[in-house]
Amino acid sequence: MVYLTRKIEFSASHLYHNPAFSAEENRRVFGKCNNPHGHGHNYVLEVTVAGEPNPATGMVLDLKELKEILQREVTDRMDHRFLNYEVPELSGQIPTCENIAAVIWRLLEPKITQGSLHRVRLYETPDLFVDCYGDGNGAVALQ
């Protein structure tokens, strides 16, 4: 098995706010991330695909194809967007690194048809990242 990783970057804004919490509770739980005007990050996404190299091409999958999938599914949806308001897949969720990484996993997993999606790693800053893995049998349980 070979693991291939492609990295992309996108920049986006977000805020953490749960309408079920009081204003004071939102501030206490989410701190500075509760600023109603939002704030942003330069996200770095590493997508790892596992598979055996195709004997005819020597490739697990065509990187050009992976690049196009990432552009279409992630960059076009999230780059220079306000994640709370402009990404329907995140609607009703707090756009934490955990939830964004899980949305990206669910968007990419069915699109990777050569090899299989092994890991989605999303950096919110160089000091904070989230890893998503499948549950090991190819199926992903939606939460």
Added chain:
Amino acid sequence: MKIHLTRRYKFCASHRLHSSQLGAEENRRVYGKCNNPYGHGHNYVVEMAVSGPVDPATGMIANLSDLDSFVDREVIEPFDHKYLNVEIEEFRDVVPTSENICIEIFNRLRKFPFAKLERVRVEETSLNSFEYTGEPVGSSR
């Protein structure tokens, strides 16, 4: 789907690699420059990976302010700008190699009450790193 949250922390500390089970000559041979009697230091990086259910109310596995204050209290405060051999009780009799530092940090961080500790990774320099995921279930340690 499994989700792990990883946070990176830094501390600076000195140490000396010297084993009481080896003679002076052998210590010099095994540890080389790291056996310098006055010690030397590094800028360490610690990565802590935790897992657990994502709370739908917060979107979080663990609140970062809880994580940061816990790691600060258990590791950064005791280790930062210290001489590990002398100032960390556990390294009085255990050589503070990065392997042992990684295990000691794991043992301290496994007490985090709000998520499950999955892995500790320690970078001694940007060229050396060490990972520990705990002993397998059923092991004697």
